[in-house]
Amino acid sequence: MRTERSWVKSSYSDAEGAECVEVSTDIGTVDVRDSKLRGSGPQLSLSLPAWEAFLQRISIP
Numbered sequence: 897m898r899t900e901r902s903w904v905k906s907s908y909s910d911a912e913g914a915e916c917v918e919v920s921t922d923i924g925t926v927d928v929r930d931s932k933l934r935g936s937g938p939q940l941s942l943s944l945p946a947w948e949a950f951l952q953r954i955s956i957p
Contacts, residue, residue, distance in 0.1 A: 905918050
């Protein structure tokens with residue numbers, strides 16, 4: 897069984913660490929976190945339909 901999750905950094909994040917958002921879909925939900933706070937910061941966990949509605953609302957295809 898896999899213990900580590902796969903996180904993908906947003907293409908809108910830059911190399912200097914500004915606006916770093918990461919997303920993981922490993923466990924059937926969409927989890928979002930600030931990559932600068934990885935293990936110590938909060939995560940937002942959304943259902944797939946809620947994530948899709950969010951993306952439509954902010955106009956990202």
